Amino acid sequence: xxxxxxxxxxxxxxxxxxxxxxxxxxxxxxxxxxxxxxxxxxxxxxxxxxxxxxxxxxxxxxxxxxxxxxxxxxxxxxxxxxxxxxxxxxxxxxxxxxxxxxxxxxxxxxxxxxxxxxxxxxxxxxxxxxxxxxxxxxxxxxxxxxxxxxxxxxxxxxxxxxxxxxxxxxxxxxxxxxxxxxxxxxxxxxxxxxxxxxxxxxxxxxxxxxxxxxxxxxxxxxxxxxxxxxxxxxxxxxxxxxxxxxxxxxxxxxxxxxxxxxxxxxxxxxxxxxxxxxxxxxxxx
Numbered sequence: 001x002x003x004x005x006x007x008x009x010x011x012x013x014x015x016x017x018x019x020x021x022x023x024x025x026x027x028x029x030x031x032x033x034x035x036x037x038x039x040x041x042x043x044x045x046x047x048x049x050x051x052x053x054x055x056x057x058x059x060x061x062x063x064x065x066x067x068x069x070x071x072x073x074x075x076x077x078x079x080x081x082x083x084x085x086x087x088x089x090x091x092x093x094x095x096x097x098x099x100x101x102x103x104x105x106x107x108x109x110x111x112x113x114x115x116x117x118x119x120x121x122x123x124x125x126x127x128x129x130x131x132x133x134x135x136x137x138x139x140x141x142x143x144x145x146x147x148x149x150x151x152x153x154x155x156x157x158x159x160x161x162x163x164x165x166x167x168x169x170x171x172x173x174x175x176x177x178x179x180x181x182x183x184x185x186x187x188x189x190x191x192x193x194x195x196x197x198x199x200x201x202x203x204x205x206x207x208x209x210x211x212x213x214x215x216x217x218x219x220x221x222x223x224x225x226x227x228x229x230x231x232x233x234x235x236x237x238x239x240x241x242x243x244x245x246x247x248x249x250x251x252x253x254x255x256x257x258x259x260x261x262x263x264x265x266x267x268x269x270x271x272x273x274x275x276x277x278x279x280x281x282x283x284x285x
Contacts, residue, residue, distance in 0.1 A: 018272040025265025029258065033081035044075030056250040065250040067240065073250060076232050077258050081166050083144065083233035084259070087217040088210040091151035096206055098152065099159025102191045106160065107167025118164070121157040129154055129216070134143065137225050146226045147220065152215050162205060167197035200277035207270035211263040218259055 011181070013019070032039070035194035050072075056065035064074040106117040132154055170176060171194070179189050208260045213236075220226040221235030229236050234255045241251030 004128060012181060013272075013276050016162070016272055018275075020043045021144040022265045022268030022270075022272060025261050026120075026269060027206070027265070029081060029262045029265065030085060032078050033085055035076075036078045040072070040075035040079060042075065044072050044077075045078040047071060053244070053248045053251075056111055056254070057247075060122055064254050065248070067237075067251050068244065072113075073237075076237060077234070077254050080232035080234050080237055081232060081262070083227055084214045084217055084235070085262075087147055087227075088213040089150065091148045091155070091213050092206050092209045094148065094152040095209070096159055096202065099156040100163050100164070100202060102156065103160040103163025104167060104194060107164035108171055108186070108194070112281065114164070117160065121160055124154070124157050133225060134171060142225060142227065147217060147226055151216060155209060155213075157210070158205060159202060160199050161200055162240065166201065167194055170194055170197055200273075204277065206273045207266055207273055211266035211270070214259065214263055214266075 013178070048066070050070065051062070051066050052068055052070040054062050054066040054070075055062060058065070062072050062074070064072070064077065067073055067076070102117055106114045131223060136150045136153070137146065140149070176189060176193060179193055184193075217226055217233070218235030218238065221229075221233050222239045224239070226235055227233055229239070237255035238252050241248065241253075241255070244251050
């Protein structure tokens with residue numbers, strides 16, 4: 001009896017509307033992008049000037065219409081998601097690694113190291129992102145790699161501050177003091193005792209920052225500060241279609257919808273993770 005009653009509660013959180021919608025939106029888009037090479041082998045790069053600016057929903061061959069060069073908009077939206085999702089996930093992974101390590105060391109050892117890291121973080125957080133982006137791109141140039149590095153540099157401080165705050169509240173707890181008393185080395189305390197107890201807020205922040213970075217990549221590419229315009233991306237497609245909004249709205253609208261649905265799905269998953277991992281933040285639903 002106890003086993004049968006425990007099973008529904010164990011999976012009850014996965015029946016949340018936030019999780020279902022988030023998984024469908026974000027997961028569906030990620031799967032479409034991953035298998036875009038099989039769905040659209042040409043990646044939407046085939047030019048057909050005889051079929052330029054075909055309206056959306058008028059032909060099965062091009063359900064989302066075509067752009068000014070006759071390229072299929074649906075194929076370019078799905079293929080262009082590779083760049084946006086790649087920037088989002090890789091930049092967050094890099095920021096997490098740097099920020100978590102810095103936050104662990106800063107919060108655990110305190111002293112001079114903590115002062116240097118936190119003052120540097122305060123200065124960086126006070127700097128507007130667009131100013132940092134323009135300065136960085138003016139020095140290092142654009143491109144996919146530099147875009148990822150820019151986002152890592154701009155966001156690692158968020159993880160460092162979150163992790164540092166959690167470490168400060170845990171470093172004097174009984175299980176940490178007991179580990180020190182029996183001679184456990186510092187690196188084991190940091191990564192085997194402290195890190196597992198603060199991974200929840202980090203995962204939630206990661207989920208939300210992936211969505212943020214997709215928006216930032218699209219915005220910077222739209223402004224001409226992002227990836228190479230010859231590489232299809234959602235921000236680049238928005239920029240290409242802005243001059244055709246009155247006569248060919250589909251060139252910009254569908255990439256914008258792809259950004260909207262992906263970011264919405266990731267934000268819903270982030271909210272669900274926050275409620276699932278933080279008992280004090282769970283709602284009755």
